[in-house]
Amino acid sequence: MRILLVTEAWEPGEAPGEAVHADTTVTIGLPKVGLLAPEALPYVGNLEVVSIGIPEELVKPLACPREFIADVEVRQAFARRPRSAHKGLYGHVLLLGGAVGYTGAISLATRAALRSGVGLVTTVTPEPLFPLVAGAAPEAMIHPGPATEIGSLSAGAWTAWQARMAEFNAIVLGPGMTRHRDTLALVRAVLKEFPRPVLLDADALNVLEGHPDWIARSAGPVVITPHPGELARLLGMTVAEIQANRERAAQRAAELTGAVVVLKGAGTVVTAPGRTPAINLTGNPGMASGGIGDVLAGLIGGFLAQGLPPFTAACAGVYLHGRAGDNAAWHKSQVGITAGDVLDELPYVFRDIGVR
Numbered sequence: 196m197r198i199l200l201v202t203e204a205w206e207p208g209e210a211p212g213e214a215v216h217a218d219t220t221v222t223i224g225l226p227k228v229g230l231l232a233p234e235a236l237p238y239v240g241n242l243e244v245v246s247i248g249i250p251e252e253l254v255k256p257l258a259c260p261r262e263f264i265a266d267v268e269v270r271q272a273f274a275r276r277p278r279s280a281h282k283g284l285y286g287h288v289l290l291l292g293g294a295v296g297y298t299g300a301i302s303l304a305t306r307a308a309l310r311s312g313v314g315l316v317t318t319v320t321p322e323p324l325f326p327l328v329a330g331a332a333p334e335a336m337i338h339p340g341p342a343t344e345i346g347s348l349s350a351g352a353w354t355a356w357q358a359r360m361a362e363f364n365a366i367v368l369g370p371g372m373t374r375h376r377d378t379l380a381l382v383r384a385v386l387k388e389f390p391r392p393v394l395l396d397a398d399a400l401n402v403l404e405g406h407p408d409w410i411a412r413s414a415g416p417v418v419i420t421p422h423p424g425e426l427a428r429l430l431g432m433t434v435a436e437i438q439a440n441r442e443r444a445a446q447r448a449a450e451l452t453g454a455v456v457v458l459k460g461a462g463t464v465v466t467a468p469g470r471t472p473a474i475n476l477t478g479n480p481g482m483a484s485g486g487i488g489d490v491l492a493g494l495i496g497g498f499l500a501q502g503l504p505p506f507t508a509a510c511a512g513v514y515l516h517g518r519a520g521d522n523a524a525w526h527k528s529q530v531g532i533t534a535g536d537v538l539d540e541l542p543y544v545f546r547d548i549g550v551r
Contacts, residue, residue, distance in 0.1 A: 295346025300371030311497025477517025481529030
């Protein structure tokens with residue numbers, strides 16, 4: 196493993212000549228602006244900040260164009276659980292998704308929600324998938340929903356569940372849903388009627404192509420978790436335009452939707468209207484495989500149901516998700532890890548950062 200120690204960094208983030216391509220960069224005191232720039236990512240790897248005791252009152256007034264998601268802030272998001280804790284204290288999340296051929300997506304999202312610490316998980320998936328999803332996540336409450344002619348979730352699924360909206364603290368929409376017209380009807384109904392946090396991922400975003408304003412009119416807070424292609428479709432841009440300035444693209448999406456935006460990729464960007472973009476540098480190239488995003492969606496959804504503010508839930512989710520991927524790569528190699536490996540590392544990541 197290549198480790199680089201940094202006391203200062205070029206503000207633009209560009210390497211002025213030959214530079215180490217580090218697996219981990221350790222920086223002293225505070226993260227440096229240049230280390231978080233997109234141009235720096237190939238050289239920085241994971242970023243660790245080592246405290247040297249700079250008083251907090253001297254740090255708070257400092258202005259910076261971007262923030263770094265660090266373990267100390269993530270740890271502070273989770274209160275220690277009392278001995279008298281019970282599942283009713285930790286929320287109930289509803290997941291809607293899945294289709295024939297995409298059983299794994301909703302199964303992984305459900306299992307990730309279970310690993311988030313949420314009290315209860317309910318998943319509604321098309322009736323043909325029901326036995327498979329129920330077998331994959333026995334700790335969750337899995338319910339069969341009406342299916343379309345292609346085996347995706349019918350819009351009628353919401354008709355059956357909207358009377359129970361008060362039971363749920365958050366909803367996750369999107370994993371494995373397909374772009375069927377009923378998906379669009381389902382997404383729009385949930386956004387219009389559900390007053391608590393909603394997370395939109397994958398096809399729940401794809402069916403909103405060119406219509407970020409539909410998210411802006413939602414009844415409750417929204418978190419969106421697009422990869423560059425999904426964000427390009429939502430905003431009517433190209434992937435190249437998104438990648439040319441990821442922070443600006445994420446901020447534009449936040450302004451148009453009013454949502455917390457999680458732009459996935461190397462150096463995941465988390466932002467919201469009026470917020471400085473936060474950059475996450477946990478994770479590794481081995482996580483560029485199917486199902487990884489479904490794990491992230493379920494994890495953040497579980498945090499939302501526990502009552503974490505949407506921006507905090509998103510930052511905690513991407514940090515812990517990436518760190519679980521790093522643990523998996525350490526044990527099994529980057530090339531060989533799967534989404535299931537990342538999911539299985541989540542409990543150990545909570546332990547490592549001191550959450551009990």
